[in-house]
Amino acid sequence: MSQKPAIIIDLLFNQDNVRAGLKGAFRGREVINRADPENRDRDLSAAHYALLWKPKDDLFQRATGLKALFSGGAGVDHVLTLPDLPDLPLVRFVDPSLTNRMSEWVVMQCLMHLRQHVTYSRQHARKLWSPLNQPEASDLTVGVMGMGVLGLDSAIKLKMMGFNVLGWSRTKKVVDGIETFEASELDAFLGKCDMLVGLLPLTDATTGIFNAELFAKLRRGGALGAPVFINAGRGKSQVEADIIASIEKGVLKGASLDVFETEPLPASSKLWAMDSVLITPHTASDSEASALFAHVERQIERFEAGQPLEHLVSRDTGY
Numbered sequence: 001m002s003q004k005p006a007i008i009i010d011l012l013f014n015q016d017n018v019r020a021g022l023k024g025a026f027r028g029r030e031v032i033n034r035a036d037p038e039n040r041d042r043d044l045s046a047a048h049y050a051l052l053w054k055p056k057d058d059l060f061q062r063a064t065g066l067k068a069l070f071s072g073g074a075g076v077d078h079v080l081t082l083p084d085l086p087d088l089p090l091v092r093f094v095d096p097s098l099t100n101r102m103s104e105w106v107v108m109q110c111l112m113h114l115r116q117h118v119t120y121s122r123q124h125a126r127k128l129w130s131p132l133n134q135p136e137a138s139d140l141t142v143g144v145m146g147m148g149v150l151g152l153d154s155a156i157k158l159k160m161m162g163f164n165v166l167g168w169s170r171t172k173k174v175v176d177g178i179e180t181f182e183a184s185e186l187d188a189f190l191g192k193c194d195m196l197v198g199l200l201p202l203t204d205a206t207t208g209i210f211n212a213e214l215f216a217k218l219r220r221g222g223a224l225g226a227p228v229f230i231n232a233g234r235g236k237s238q239v240e241a242d243i244i245a246s247i248e249k250g251v252l253k254g255a256s257l258d259v260f261e262t263e264p265l266p267a268s269s270k271l272w273a274m275d276s277v278l279i280t281p282h283t284a285s286d287s288e289a290s291a292l293f294a295h296v297e298r299q300i301e302r303f304e305a306g307q308p309l310e311h312l313v314s315r316d317t318g319y
Helices: 015-022 096-114 117-125 149-160 183-190 240-249 289-304
Strands: 004-011 029-033 049-053 068-071 141-145 164-168 179-181 195-198 228-231 254-257 277-279
Touching: 004 015, 015 029, 015 289, 049 289, 068 289, 096 117, 096 149, 096 195, 096 228, 096 254, 096 289, 141 149, 149 164, 164 183, 179 183, 240 254
Parallel strands: 004 029, 004 049, 049 068, 141 164, 141 195, 164 179, 195 228, 228 254, 254 277
Antiparallel strands: none
C-alpha cells in the first residue's frame, strides 16, 4: 500500500490518452481511475485528491476524505455546478500546452476569416477560380473578451500577426501595446471590433452575453464588410439562435465556434448547414493528459509541503 494519499481520476476524456498519460505519473501514489472496471465499486473514502472533468454523480458521496480538487480543464463551471460539491480548494488547469493550443486555434480562425477561407472553400467545391480582394491583418481590429491566461496569450499572438488588438475583461488589465477596456466600457470596445473573440469563463454575468443585442454593437463597414464572431470559451455564453439570425440578416459575416449550448452539437442545428460558420468539436485547447497530470503533481507537491496552491478558483467570481 502506498504511503502517499491516493488520487481519484474521474475524467470524461479519451481513456486511451488518459491511460497513456498515467504511465509514469503520480509515482508512489495510488491512482484510482474510475473508468477502469475494477475501480467502479472501490472504496474512495481514503483518497485526498480528485482530478475531475464531468465526473460520475456519486463522487463526493463516496470520496469523503478529499482535501483538494483539480479541474481537468481551464474551465471550472462543470465543477461548480456538481451536486454535493464540498467546500474544498479547487485548482484549474493552467499549462503552456493548453495555452498554446488555444492561441493557435484563435489565430488560425482569425486568419481563415481574414484570408476568406470560407468563401474559397465554397469556390473549391464548385471548381470556381475567382480571386477576391484581400485585406491585411492591419486592416482589421480583433477584440478579445476575456483577458485571463488564455485570452492574454491569444491577444499577444494576434498582435504579433499584425492585427490591431483590443482586450476586454471584468476588471481593466494593463497590457503593453494593447488597448484594454473594463466591464463598464463594453459598448466602446464593441464599436471598434471587426472580429470578436470570446474566451470568457461561464458565470451568471456571462451566460448568454453573446446575443443579438451585442452583435449589433460591433463595428460596421470594416474591411470584411461585416464583423465575425469567434468563440472558444463556453457554449452557454452564446445564444445560438441569435448567431444564426445575425448571420442570416448580415449583421455578422460569419462565425467560428468550438463550444455550444448543447454538446455534441445536435444534428438538427442550422449551424451545420451555414457556409459561413466554421465548427470544431470543443477541441480548441484539448487538455493533453501528460501535461495535465504533471500540473496536478506539481500542485499536490506544493500542498503537501505546506505551500499555497496555484491557480485557485474563487467561488465568488466563478473562475
